[in-house]
Amino acid sequence: MAQLGDVVARHLLRFAFREELAIDWRVPSFGEHVLDDRVSAVLDTYHARMREERTGPHAETPGGRDGGQDQRMRAIGPDTGRLLNILVRSLAAPTILEIGTSFGYSGIWLAEAARATGGRLVTMELHGYKSAHAREMAEKAGLADHIDFKVGDAVAMIGELPGTVDFVFLDLWKDLYVPCLEAFYPKLAPGAIIVADNMLGPDPAVKDYGKAVRARPGITSVLLPVGSGIEVSRYEPA
């Protein structure tokens, strides 16, 4: 019964917040005076591709997830992008870790906030062709100087990061959420914020992540119905 309740709640939330009703694709609505023209133009280019992706057939093409030739952006929407940007802008010169670059959409929102706050974005992606596209778009947006693009398995690369991180955006294949948490948790700076995407999806791995992050010492966490559902957590050691 509890499981049925979960499914119904998930569908109601998805309906209430589904793209057609809630997504505001207009970049200027974020604030014409906040995002510069180069950033807005790049976001608009991504939005056109995202609209096509979301309205087109959902079947995987050959080589798609994850035959090594995946072409879908699988990007967060503009609402989640705006929220990431707002959260990062509340931090001073943060080190931001993005796990799951894909073709670079969420990274634009994060890097724009990194530039505004004197911070830096480190973004990790398994596939070189996706990371290369993300870099090209970041160059067009004038943001590439604020980003380190890393290619390889994030779970392994997180362990090699020097220093601490102030903000983590977790958005890769869901079965890796908990292994990533295990890898980045020891690197969290006091006051660090973690945002995990796709938390209202059907994959049981996201529930495992929700339980695992809330069980960690020093974590306060809330699930928000923004985009496809985000778990927003804050770390404050005792």
Ligand SMILES: C[S@@+](CC[C@H](N)C(=O)[O-])C[C@H]1O[C@@H](n2cnc3c(N)ncnc32)[C@H](O)[C@@H]1O
């Ligand atoms: C949902 S997409 C990320 C979307 C992106 N954050 C955005 O909103 O624009 C997930 C990405 O994680 C990448 N990925 C999957 N496993 C990975 C791993 N072990 N290490 C690094 N990246 C991985 C996939 O190739 C895919 O591009």
